[in-house]
Amino acid sequence: MLRTVDGRLRKKNELNNDNNAKPISFADLGITGPLLTAANAAGMDVPKPIQEQAIPPFLAGKDILGVAQTGSGKTAAFALPILSRIAGLGNKRRPRTARALILAPTRELAVQIETVIRGLAKTSHISTALVLGGVSRHSQVKKIAPGVDILIATPGRLTDLVREGDVILSETTWLVLDEADRMLDMGFINDVRRIAKATHPARQTALFSATMPDEIAKLAASLLREPVRVEVARQGTTAAEIRQSVILARTKQKRKYLSDILADDAMRQVIVFARTKHGADRVTRDLERDGFNAAVIHGNKSQNARQRALNGFRDGSVRILVATDIAARGIDVPGITHVVNFDLPDEAESYVHRIGRTGRNGADGEAITLCDPTEASKLRQVERIIRMRLPVAADITAQPDPARPAAQGARDDDRRPANDEAPRPNRGRAPNRARPQSDGGKPQNGKYRRRGSSQGQRGRAA
Known part of the structure; x- marks a missing residue:
């Protein structure tokens, strides 16, 4: 007993x-x-x-x-x-x-x-x-x-x-x-x-x-x-100091959105989580091509290589660390300002561990999750674990694929103009604590506007 x-x-x-x-x-x-x-x-x-x-x-x-x-x-x-x-x-x-x-x-x-x-x-x-x-x-x-x-x-x-x-x-x-x-x-x-x-x-x-x-x-x-x-915390809950949001974005849109938000100076020290080792390597290569200094850790890296990446992240010479779930366990680096879930985890419990890298020791932190429509079921599992619905900060799934030109012959009124810069998370404001989502498309935090009905805003598969 x-x-x-x-x-x-x-x-x-x-x-x-x-x-x-x-x-x-x-x-x-x-x-x-x-x-x-x-x-x-x-x-x-x-x-x-x-x-x-x-x-x-x-x-x-x-x-x-x-x-x-x-x-x-x-x-x-x-x-x-x-x-x-x-x-x-x-x-x-x-x-x-x-x-x-x-x-x-x-x-x-x-x-x-x-x-x-x-x-x-x-x-x-x-x-x-x-x-x-x-x-x-x-x-x-x-x-x-x-x-x-x-x-x-x-x-x-x-x-x-x-x-x-x-x-x-x-x-x-x-x-x-x-x-x-x-x-x-x-x-x-x-x-x-x-x-x-x-x-x-x-x-x-x-x-x-x-x-x-x-x-x-x-x-x-x-x-x-x-x-x-x-x-000391209800099972599966996340720290109150962490501001959480989800961005509805197709997989091919995630690279550009990640690059856009990382251009913000407020993202001083960031961990980006990928679901697989191959995916982590790909995200790191893309970040380097986009002009960012990033390091990666995952299970295929030697212990010395992983330790070098962690040391660089800890001393500030590397601003962005890309990691898989297994490799990231135990990362305790003071001052991590943001966690970005480039992919949703296979195990919903891993979300709690991921975002726990920020908001430590009473400091504020922010967790941003990029969710493709095919990941909707994983998002629902995460929300059941943390017992809250993640606020939708932006829905960019309706924007055309930047890597693919508009279909020839499409009517002008069927085309939506591409946004040159993806919406950025709220900065310098009070944390957004599990705010109800039935605001009828009202701009959230003064910055993002949800599209369509409440179901459309969530981007859930029917």
């Missing part, structure tokens, strides 16, 4: 705020000493909701079932308690073992988690190691050989090393599954079950997921013991 956090800390925080008193700190949650100093040095002064709810029971030895969207601060929510517990164990480790194991679905997320943990553990002697595909297996085996405190891994490569005897998990007493729903999407669930079975039978386990489909609920029930459930 699930037990829920009773919310006493949150109520205390609210009362303190009402009285202009000091808000809850990490020290109030049980984080002390050098670890508290490191957290404060990393800018973690006031705990986020997921941290406030998860840290005390995790420190107390309880299993955790966390439902939280990306960017909610869940890495520190499990890292701080694990670091606190390991700090008192001393430096003696058995060869090829790991005291704690954190599983992540992708290389990028694994690298990001290790970066956070190393920053928090920099004043201690706690050791970490990464196990992931795309890089030297020999160097990973060598790093683990003397034993490590915290192992961060992707399921595929770790399964190989466990099978070959290079990693022994029988002494692993902390297990964290991060973004479990994505591991399900990627087909890792059987690997995850085998890995969990190889850990210490008295382990403490935490499972975090942005969504909770039936398969993940079954996995949680099989791995967790009377877990404390912490949930």
Whole structure:
């Protein structure tokens, strides 16, 4: 049976705020000493909701079932308690073992988690190691050989090393599954079950997921013991700071529209999502031909190539990053202003993860989805997941294909003039929160006008 956090800390925080008193700190949650100093040095002064709810029971030895969207601060929510517990164990480790194991679905997320943990553990002697595909297996085996405190891994490569005897998990007493729903999407669930079975039978386990489909609920029930459930956002919801809209555009119109909106200086740091690796490469080539500096990451790229692209995006030398869903997991770059869905995802849940790259840590962000009429069913699935109808910012499907001349012999009054510049998303205004769409063609945000009836405005297939 699930037990829920009773919310006493949150109520205390609210009362303190009402009285202009000091808000809850990490020290109030049980984080002390050098670890508290490191957290404060990393800018973690006031705990986020997921941290406030998860840290005390995790420190107390309880299993955790966390439902939280990306960017909610869940890495520190499990890292701080694990670091606190390991700090008192001393430096003696058995060869090829790991005291704690954190599983992540992708290389990028694994690298990001290790970066956070190393920053928090920099004043201690706690050791970490990464196990992931795309890089030297020999160097990973060598790093683990003397034993490590915290192992961060992707399921595929770790399964190989466990099978070959290079990693022994029988002494692993902390297990964290991060973004479990994505591991399900990627087909890792059987690997995850085998890995969990190889850990210490008295382990403490935490499972975090942005969504909770039936398969993940079954996995949680099989791995967790009377877990404390912490949930900081309704399942499948998106951050309130993200302004969302959909542009109805045919596939051949998407390139020009994307080029037009990227000319806007307000789009300072942008991730463009494509559905396939081939599609991501094509979008990147088109952007470069249109004069934009863009980088691409997907599963066919080596880990070094992906890391170079991410580093360029992070340091600002690359303004536009094109990515597939799998490669983009774990991208946590401050200041991403926009997410553009060039294609709608096959799995509606991926939409939540995609747009979660922006609007992080309380900042505003904007998500723009380009939807071809053939993608209407995918759009409806997304709207069911996020429990809102996406506002239609523009419908350019009636415009003639710029790559094809008007048919000869067509009557003049049958031709609609092409717009030299596609409509651009609203800038500098309050976020548009799931506004009702029955405005009868009224201009939205003072900029776009929907065409035709309400059904026509939605562009849905009959």
